[in-house]
Amino acid sequence: MTTQAKPRGRDTLLRGSFYTLRRKCGKPSCRCMAGRLHATPALSYSLGGATRLLTLRPQDVPEVKAALKRYRQALSALDREALAGIRALRRRIAGQKADARKTRK
Numbered sequence: 001m002t003t004q005a006k007p008r009g010r011d012t013l014l015r016g017s018f019y020t021l022r023r024k025c026g027k028p029s030c031r032c033m034a035g036r037l038h039a040t041p042a043l044s045y046s047l048g049g050a051t052r053l054l055t056l057r058p059q060d061v062p063e064v065k066a067a068l069k070r071y072r073q074a075l076s077a078l079d080r081e082a083l084a085g086i087r088a089l090r091r092r093i094a095g096q097k098a099d100a101r102k103t104r105k
């Protein structure tokens with residue numbers, strides 16, 4: 001019997017978008033002064049109507065991108081489910097109206 005690994009919760013979800021900051025560091029001799037800017041990965045997201053930026057470590061990038069994708073997929077699945085709910089409600093209401101017309105005859 002194998003020992004159970006640490007129980008895994010639901011995979012992390014992240015809302016927002018991946019963003020690359022491009023900036024100058026300020027050192028006069030640096031390549032960025034010649035226009036080759038430094039690139040810093042970041043997560044851009046909105047919170048309470050304001051856009052926030054969280055700078056990332058390079059090693060965080062794959063996990064962040066995967067979590068953003070999971071969020072988009074979960075969101076579109078939820079949206080499809082909600083639209084199916086509307087279609088079902090519409091059919092039920094239409095069915096009741098049809099029944100009401102039949103009983104009136």
Ligand SMILES: [Zn+2]
Nearest residue numbers: 025026030032
């Ligand atoms: Zn620089």
